[in-house]
Amino acid sequence: MRHIISILIENEAGALSRVAGLFSARGYNIESLTVAPTEDPTLSRMTLVTRGNEEVIEQITKQLNKLIDIVKLIDLAETSHVERELMLVKVKTSSETRDEIKRLSDIFRGKIIDVTNNSYVIEMTGASDKLDAFVNALDESSIIETVRSGPTSMSRGENGLHL
Amino acid sequence: MELSGGQIVVQCLKEEGVEFLFGYPGGAVLHLYDAIFHQDDVKHILVRHEQAATHAADAYARATGKPGVVLVTSGPGATNAVTGIATAYMDSIPMVVISGQVPTAVIGSDAFQEVDMVGITRPCVKHNFLVKDVKDIAETMKKAFYVATTGRPGPVVVDIPKDITDPNIKVPYKYPKKVKIRSYSPATKGHPGQIKKAVDLLLNAHRPMIYSGGGVVLGEASAELIEMTRLLNFPITNTLMGLGAYPATDKQFVGMLGMHGTYEANLAMHESDIILAIGVRFDDRVTGKLAEFCPHAKIIHIDIDPASISKTVKVDIPIVGEVKLVLNQMLEAIKEHKKKPSKKLLAAWWDQINQWREAHCLEFDRTSSEIKPQAVVEELYKITKGEAYITSDVGQHQMFAAQFYHFDKPRRWINSGGLGTMGFGLPAAIGVKLAHPEAEVACITGEASIQMCIQELATALQYKTPVKIINLNNRYMGMVRQWQEFNYESRYSQSYMDTIPDFVALAEAYGHVGIRVEKPEDVRPALEKAFALKDRTVFIDFITDRTENVYPMIEAGKGHQEMTLRLAPGTPVDRELA
Ligand SMILES: Cc1ncc(C[n+]2csc(CCOP(=O)(O)OP(=O)(O)O)c2C)c(N)n1
Ligand SMILES: [Mg+2]
Numbered sequence: 001m002r003h004i005i006s007i008l009i010e011n012e013a014g015a016l017s018r019v020a021g022l023f024s025a026r027g028y029n030i031e032s033l034t035v036a037p038t039e040d041p042t043l044s045r046m047t048l049v050t051r052g053n054e055e056v057i058e059q060i061t062k063q064l065n066k067l068i069d070i071v072k073l074i075d076l077a078e079t080s081h082v083e084r085e086l087m088l089v090k091v092k093t094s095s096e097t098r099d100e101i102k103r104l105s106d107i108f109r110g111k112i113i114d115v116t117n118n119s120y121v122i123e124m125t126g127a128s129d130k131l132d133a134f135v136n137a138l139d140e141s142s143i144i145e146t147v148r149s150g151p152t153s154m155s156r157g158e159n160g161l162h163l
Numbered sequence: 164m165e166l167s168g169g170q171i172v173v174q175c176l177k178e179e180g181v182e183f184l185f186g187y188p189g190g191a192v193l194h195l196y197d198a199i200f201h202q203d204d205v206k207h208i209l210v211r212h213e214q215a216a217t218h219a220a221d222a223y224a225r226a227t228g229k230p231g232v233v234l235v236t237s238g239p240g241a242t243n244a245v246t247g248i249a250t251a252y253m254d255s256i257p258m259v260v261i262s263g264q265v266p267t268a269v270i271g272s273d274a275f276q277e278v279d280m281v282g283i284t285r286p287c288v289k290h291n292f293l294v295k296d297v298k299d300i301a302e303t304m305k306k307a308f309y310v311a312t313t314g315r316p317g318p319v320v321v322d323i324p325k326d327i328t329d330p331n332i333k334v335p336y337k338y339p340k341k342v343k344i345r346s347y348s349p350a351t352k353g354h355p356g357q358i359k360k361a362v363d364l365l366l367n368a369h370r371p372m373i374y375s376g377g378g379v380v381l382g383e384a385s386a387e388l389i390e391m392t393r394l395l396n397f398p399i400t401n402t403l404m405g406l407g408a409y410p411a412t413d414k415q416f417v418g419m420l421g422m423h424g425t426y427e428a429n430l431a432m433h434e435s436d437i438i439l440a441i442g443v444r445f446d447d448r449v450t451g452k453l454a455e456f457c458p459h460a461k462i463i464h465i466d467i468d469p470a471s472i473s474k475t476v477k478v479d480i481p482i483v484g485e486v487k488l489v490l491n492q493m494l495e496a497i498k499e500h501k502k503k504p505s506k507k508l509l510a511a512w513w514d515q516i517n518q519w520r521e522a523h524c525l526e527f528d529r530t531s532s533e534i535k536p537q538a539v540v541e542e543l544y545k546i547t548k549g550e551a552y553i554t555s556d557v558g559q560h561q562m563f564a565a566q567f568y569h570f571d572k573p574r575r576w577i578n579s580g581g582l583g584t585m586g587f588g589l590p591a592a593i594g595v596k597l598a599h600p601e602a603e604v605a606c607i608t609g610e611a612s613i614q615m616c617i618q619e620l621a622t623a624l625q626y627k628t629p630v631k632i633i634n635l636n637n638r639y640m641g642m643v644r645q646w647q648e649f650n651y652e653s654r655y656s657q658s659y660m661d662t663i664p665d666f667v668a669l670a671e672a673y674g675h676v677g678i679r680v681e682k683p684e685d686v687r688p689a690l691e692k693a694f695a696l697k698d699r700t701v702f703i704d705f706i707t708d709r710t711e712n713v714y715p716m717i718e719a720g721k722g723h724q725e726m727t728l729r730l731a732p733g734t735p736v737d738r739e740l741a
Contacts, residue, residue: 009346010346013293014281014282014285014293017282017285018285021285021286025286055473055477058473059470059474062469062470062472063470065469065470066468066469066470068289068290068310068344068346068347069346070346071345071346072346163345
């Protein structure tokens with residue numbers, strides 16, 4: 001099963017590689033990983049998407065908790081949560097396809113943030129499967145490049161992951 | 164007080180009460196060595212290879228419970244230390260390793276003797292630090308000792324660039340009294356609800372087993388373990404790492420378990436209905452085939468490290484906490500409980516175990532005209548009255564030591580269990596002898612292992628650490644040969660050396676006493692002579708039966724119930740020797 005693990009970690013050099021190293025050393029997979037400092041600059045927040053059965057996920061959270069730099073973590077799969085990913089897509093355009101692509105982007109609530117004679121850069125946020133659906137809806141040969149942030153996520157309601 | 168970085172490091176070591184610093188100098192740590200030169204409180208032990216510094220410090224920690232401390236230079240000094248760091252990590256030994264690093268300004272430029280020590284050691288340390296400011300040294304050192312020694316102990320590396328220890332840069336120094344790390348809070352007491360459940364289960368057991376390990380030694384909980392085992396009258400087995408935590412000569416002790424454990428210990432585990440696992444980690448050398456591990460048992464597992472619980476074997480009642488505290492909680496609950504263990508059921512269980520004991524699974528051929536390695540360990544045990552500290556290397560000799568030296572006290576059996584590091588034994592013996600100068604210290608080794616850190620004979624002379632080296636010389640990497648005999652139709656590929664040094668001459672060249680023993684009747688007199696030479700390191704080269712195997716054995720991939728026992732004495736051996 002897919003799990004989103006949200007981690008508060010000391011904002012220190014090397015902290016990220018401790019997490020990445022743990023996953024490779026123990027053979028766990030990482031589907032995506034995002035990390036950036038929080039409102040408290042001494043802390044970073046990491047969102048890590050992984051897959052595994054219950055035992056594997058239990059070991060992953062225990063092993064992560066054992067890392068000295070990790071302050072707190074939560075497996076969001078266990079709670080109701082919201083999830084957003086950011087994607088930028090660069091597509092080829094021509095006078096014939098421009099309107100069609102714009103319409104498609106609008107349907108997915110995308111924004112065109114760069115335009116040239118023969119390209120668009122479309123910005124889109126949403127759940128990962130919505131972004132997948134948009135990419136699938138585009139003509140494959142029109143895609144020049146895509147970049148995705150990997151999901152970020154937090155629990156619903158008033159509780160949160162903080163010190 | 165204003166001090167330079169180098170002086171601060173030394174001052175921190177003094178504050179931590181460090182007696183010995185095991186190390187080896189080099190460019191990146193010269194400022195530090197100059198600071199060491201100006202004081203006598205922390206005694207520096209100059210080894211002959213950095214690996215030995217880590218093993219000696221590690222063994223000092225195993226023998227005392229205090230953290231071992233190491234100092235090495237950058238680059239090759241640091242990489243040489245890695246084997247010893249990993250060894251300590253696998254056995255959860257508290258250790259602080261200070262490594263020099265190239266100056267901060269050139270980090271990342273492939274400077275002379277630069278390696279990314281923090282990166283290299285990350286997977287084999289409990290934590291590591293790179294110090295980037297002289298003002299951070301004191302707090303970092305405090306944290307390093309705190310992390311290394313609390314919770315589940317382990318090695319911590321502090322990597323210090325050369326400019327940080329510059330004698331010309333002085334800063335105010337104050338050693339923090341306390342340190343708190345917000346992201347680190349080791350477990351203490353066990354959960355009362357879990358304790359209650361565990362005690363209920365234990366008191367209703369029909370065929371209980373106590374399976375205890377290195378965690379009891381590390382957690383100083385031997386007294387509690389003994390009290391509990393006696394109170395319940397349950398059989399107890401120890402892991403290789405746990406030997407000595409429960410007295411081996413006690414009637415409730417059924418021996419070590421696992422691959423080369425006793426028949427009775429392994430069968431009792433297999434048949435048990437309730438297992439109390441204390442400070443153990445269900446290592447593959449203990450469990451054998453996981454699918455067949457203790458099929459009838461409910462398992463209670465006490466451990467300080469939540470990640471140890473249900474890692475390989477799913478347990479029924481986990482209790483996370485310091486083993487000493489948890490055992491005290493359990494003892495209290497057992498004493499207050501109305502129910503007592505059933506005398507009748509236990510008597511039947513003990514009858515069964517005593518029947519398994521009749522297999523005499525450790526027996527060996529005592530009539531052989533060759534020296535049997537087991538006999539050497541037995542004599543060593545007798546001559547030292549079971550009181551010696553025994554270090555060992557890795558191989559058959561290690562197993563013979565574990566099987567035939569009956570440890571009655573914790574911290575007497577010093578071996579590399581988790582990593583299985585050949586080369587550990589001799590530097591470890593030096594570390595133990597420094598810690599306990601009055602005690603007898605013997606290193607049980609093999610002719611292959613001893614050559615991996617043989618250079619430390621020089622260290623033993625310099626620091627006058629008279630240890631006895633018991634070389635069980637079978638002219639084979641015996642453990643490798645045994646596996647090749649069993650699994651590769653005796654194709655002894657590279658498991659023997661065509662040239663083995665004259666160990667007697669070698670010992671003498673290093674300034675020690677060497678003795679060669681070739682006949683069974685000379686074993687005891689040689690040991691007596693060696694131990695009579697109180698202030699000399701003695702290397703006794705026992706030429707042992709080269710065909711001997713370690714029994715009993717659970718072959719790889721098999722379960723506890725499938726032990727291979729030794730053939731009856733006298734059964735002809737029809738193996739071709741290489
Ligand atoms: C550093 C290292 N290299 C290789 C091994 C694999 N190994 C395990 S036991 C052994 C043979 C040890 O031979 P010896 O020291 O003579 O002991 P014996 O088994 O003969 O008693 C080897 C090579 C190891 N444990 N450690
Ligand atoms: Mg050998």
